[in-house]
Amino acid sequence: MQGKTLTSSYYPQFHSLAAIRAQNMFEDVYLWIKALHVIAVISWMAGMLYLPRLFVYHCEAEIGSKQSETFKVMERRLLKAIINPAMIVTWLFGLYLAWSGHWFTFGWLHVKLALVLAMSAVHGFFSRWVKDFAADRRPRSQKFYRIINEVPTVLMILIVIMVIVKPF
16 A cells, blocks of 8 residues: 555545546636636737827827826836836746647747747837937837837737748
8 A cells, every 4th residue: 555545545536536627627717817818918008009009199289288297107108007018928938838739849849939039129119219208209100109009919820820821
């Protein structure tokens, strides 16, 4: 009876039941983390799509005006309270899902990670531009921000295709 518990030696069905419960618990945790990952991605993308639109409107506001100061607050809060935390949660939970799902050997995940890195770089540029607007520096035009607003959309579409279609 060495190495066996009383329950598993006399009632072998309990051993398999415990294994099934442990597997179900792992699957439940995986699904909860996946749900939280999707929520974080949606939050990150909402901010990434809205922030450049704020930049467009901020360009129209006269420097020092009440409207310009309001945009500064909106941009800072959006970045600090929504976009930054959502990106961190997206990365943490996404890497956990890739690790626990043994996805790191698949080509589609390599492309997805490269695209998410590109999205993170765009996020970095947006953070820099929030600081520029806060300091009343506006070296770029409205047209620039209208065009740059499309970059997160294109990246998001490509990322979703990688995750859903898994083309390679």
